[in-house]
Amino acid sequence: MIHLVCPNPALDRTVLLSQFKEDVVNRPSQVHENAGGKSFNVAYVLNCEKGEEQGNFCIHTMLGGKMGEYIQQLNEEDGIPLVVTEVDKNTRTCTIMIDTELGKTYLVYEAGFELNKDLLEQFTANLIKSIQSGDSVVFSGSLMKGMPDDYIAQIGRLLPENVNLVVDTSGVALKAAFSAQPDIVKINDEELAELTGRSVESAEEAVNLLKEYAEIPYFIVTMGEKGVVARLQDDIFQLTFPKIQVKNPIASGDFFLGSLCYSLENKGLVDREAVIRACAYATANCLQWTPKVELEDVKRIIQEMKLTIL
Numbered sequence: 001m002i003h004l005v006c007p008n009p010a011l012d013r014t015v016l017l018s019q020f021k022e023d024v025v026n027r028p029s030q031v032h033e034n035a036g037g038k039s040f041n042v043a044y045v046l047n048c049e050k051g052e053e054q055g056n057f058c059i060h061t062m063l064g065g066k067m068g069e070y071i072q073q074l075n076e077e078d079g080i081p082l083v084v085t086e087v088d089k090n091t092r093t094c095t096i097m098i099d100t101e102l103g104k105t106y107l108v109y110e111a112g113f114e115l116n117k118d119l120l121e122q123f124t125a126n127l128i129k130s131i132q133s134g135d136s137v138v139f140s141g142s143l144m145k146g147m148p149d150d151y152i153a154q155i156g157r158l159l160p161e162n163v164n165l166v167v168d169t170s171g172v173a174l175k176a177a178f179s180a181q182p183d184i185v186k187i188n189d190e191e192l193a194e195l196t197g198r199s200v201e202s203a204e205e206a207v208n209l210l211k212e213y214a215e216i217p218y219f220i221v222t223m224g225e226k227g228v229v230a231r232l233q234d235d236i237f238q239l240t241f242p243k244i245q246v247k248n249p250i251a252s253g254d255f256f257l258g259s260l261c262y263s264l265e266n267k268g269l270v271d272r273e274a275v276i277r278a279c280a281y282a283t284a285n286c287l288q289w290t291p292k293v294e295l296e297d298v299k300r301i302i303q304e305m306k307l308t309i310l
Helices: 038-050 065-078 117-128 151-158 171-180 189-196 203-210 252-267 272-285 295-304
Strands: 002-006 010-017 030-036 057-063 082-086 093-099 104-109 136-140 164-168 184-188 218-222 228-232 235-240 306-309
Touching: 002 038, 010 065, 030 038, 030 065, 038 057, 038 136, 038 252, 057 065, 057 117, 065 082, 082 117, 117 151, 136 151, 136 252, 151 164, 151 171, 164 171, 164 252, 171 184, 171 189, 184 189, 184 252, 189 203, 189 218, 203 218, 203 228, 203 235, 218 252, 228 272, 235 272, 252 272, 272 295
Parallel strands: 002 057, 002 136, 010 093, 057 082, 136 164, 164 184, 184 218
Antiparallel strands: 010 030, 093 104, 218 228, 228 235, 235 306
16 A cells, blocks of 8 residues: 655646736636645556556545545545545645746645644544555655654654655755655755755766665656666666657656656566656656646657666
């Protein structure tokens, strides 16, 4: 079972417009609503990968009010199970306005609810009691305001034996998480530079830094146009992918992580094939205006990738 941790979700409304103008009525060509939060994006890929099989994952989250009920309904329709800690405030809405003609994106994100000690303890208890030996626990994105900086490490110390800990975060939360020895760390080059205090301008510099974290079995760094550098135990390589016309990159990193988690759950490891497929999901998402992929794009991009052993 894969446990996706998403304490501060939202309803994401993506509004597509053409030539967004001020002081006049702008009528969208399309409005798309989906459950928002990085773990919900990870779950999208897990749903794609499982196909017709029954999914083996759930999202641990906090929801409240009519908007929270709507988010639960959306996930029921998609067959995504939730473990919900209820809150007394209506779940927030985040609006993503995209001018499809000018290629500009406008993000309007509401603030979430106030997390107090009792609510955090309740959420943590609901999470821990659901986890069994052999499961995977996935932290994606920044910690929620009100969580201690070492929350990931705290959870890591409470996990049963043989539970995989997967981390995709940044800053002090990332540094603190290393004390729990995650099985997978997936970050970008800027986050690696912040973590180490050293330059990460090239794949070679990234490799040298990854070698210093031998206690992490799978350490992967995304580097934008420079591709992806991965250290899978002793296997170190760089992936570069074809140039594309990017429409909307939002959620691409989450799609990448979702594909990795699927491989970890179903193969028990992350190999080259898994990283290649994860890159393809992330790249294919950029071809869409809203967070989703066409599987034909994924297959085509896999064929166009280049792998270099480092």
